Amino acid sequence: MFTEERREKILNIIEKNGRVITKDLAEKFGVSIDTIRRDLSELEEQQLLKRTHGGAIRIPKVRTMPKPPKERYGEGDYYQKAIAKAAVSYIKEGDTVFVGGAAIHYVMIQYLPTDISYTVITNSVEIALHIRNFNNITTYIIGGNVKNSGNITDALANEFVSKFYIDLSFATAGGLSERGLSTSSPEVALFHKTVYENSRKVIALIEHYKFGMDFFTVMFPLQGLSLVITDEETTEEQINIITAHGINVKIAES
Numbered sequence: 001m002f003t004e005e006r007r008e009k010i011l012n013i014i015e016k017n018g019r020v021i022t023k024d025l026a027e028k029f030g031v032s033i034d035t036i037r038r039d040l041s042e043l044e045e046q047q048l049l050k051r052t053h054g055g056a057i058r059i060p061k062v063r064t065m066p067k068p069p070k071e072r073y074g075e076g077d078y079y080q081k082a083i084a085k086a087a088v089s090y091i092k093e094g095d096t097v098f099v100g101g102a103a104i105h106y107v108m109i110q111y112l113p114t115d116i117s118y119t120v121i122t123n124s125v126e127i128a129l130h131i132r133n134f135n136n137i138t139t140y141i142i143g144g145n146v147k148n149s150g151n152i153t154d155a156l157a158n159e160f161v162s163k164f165y166i167d168l169s170f171a172t173a174g175g176l177s178e179r180g181l182s183t184s185s186p187e188v189a190l191f192h193k194t195v196y197e198n199s200r201k202v203i204a205l206i207e208h209y210k211f212g213m214d215f216f217t218v219m220f221p222l223q224g225l226s227l228v229i230t231d232e233e234t235t236e237e238q239i240n241i242i243t244a245h246g247i248n249v250k251i252a253e254s
Contacts, residue, residue, distance in 0.1 A: 001029065007039050014049055014058050019187070020208070021055040047137055051211070053233040057209050076107030078254065079207045079231035083109040086229050086252035087205055092119055098169040099127055100193050101151035104205050105170065106130075111181065121164060123157055123191065125150040140164075153191040164195050175213025176206045176239060180222040182215040189217040203229040208233040212241075222247060223245040 006029055012022050026035045040056045040214045043049050054164040076084065084107040091097055097212030099105050101124025109130050116136060122128050123142040131137055157232045171192065173181035181204060183189050193210055195218075196202045204225050211234060229248045 003039070007043055009201075010036075010039060010056075011043065013072060014056065019052075019055060019057040022166060023054070025055075026038050047057060053235050075110075076103065076207070077207075078199045079233065080104045080107045082206065082231050082252040082254045083205050083222070083229050085111045088112055090168060090203060090227075092116070092167075094118060096121065096165070097167050097168040098122070100124060100170070100172065100192070100195075101149065102172045103126055104172050106209070108170070112180065119132040121144045121161070121166060123152045123161070125152070148208045151188075153185075158191050158194050161191065164198060166195065166199040167205075168201045168203065169196055169198060171202050171204045171225070173204070173210070173219050174215040176204065176228070176242070177212055177214050178222060178245065179214060179218055180224070181219040182213070182217060183219050184216050189219040192219050196220045196224060202240065203225065206230050207240070208235075211235075229230050 008052065010020060010025060022033055022040065026033045027037070037228040040051050044051045044056070049106045050059050058173050080103065082208065083102060088108060088111045091113055096119040099108065100122065105124065105127060109127070112131065114134065114136055118136070119138040119140065120131060121140045121142065124142070127137055131139055135235065139155045142152050142157045142160050144152040145159065146152055171181060173185045175181070202220070202225050204227070206228055208231050213231070222242070222245050225247050228247060229252055230239075230249060231250055232253060233234055234251065242249050
């Protein structure tokens, strides 16, 4: 198989699955891992994919829309579970905590502490539905127009949440770069900016494949983050870019 033909097939696999693993590609095409790494490097230079530790992912458009609820709300992948498990350890007795409606927030539910009392504020009908029976959690849901995703981020919700002061917010986004957290929707960005500005501590939950990504709208500046929790696939280079701005990064181990 010619090099260009192999690279075209790699792009087709990424388009279909969203990501590829270097080891799997080497086995599939019967070539060395170094050969696949060269392929991925060349394709990245052409801005056709984004390399990650151990593979590559599709480059998302700046206006990539969120996944539908049936895909978003699941058990989560290996990386999300590790990050979620590390995140909940920061919840303390009596805290008021903001938990949004992203996929990783849904994953957090299975790890939420049950031996202390605290308050959760959410803009997600889905999250509120699943934690309503936690006897140790007082739950508030932000009001407004409910989108198909089950999340509420309109002007009414923004006004509503501006009345709250929050001890700890668990932030996430489509991407994290030196510009900060970014997302596809200006409405979503504005709502979460209000939440985070009213929070004493903002912890960002960012999978390795979101590092270095910039989406349509900046949500919150990097300097406003108290901590970034990521997974063990995040490279030292990616971490150094963030820590150079004085932001602590924690690696969540499985």
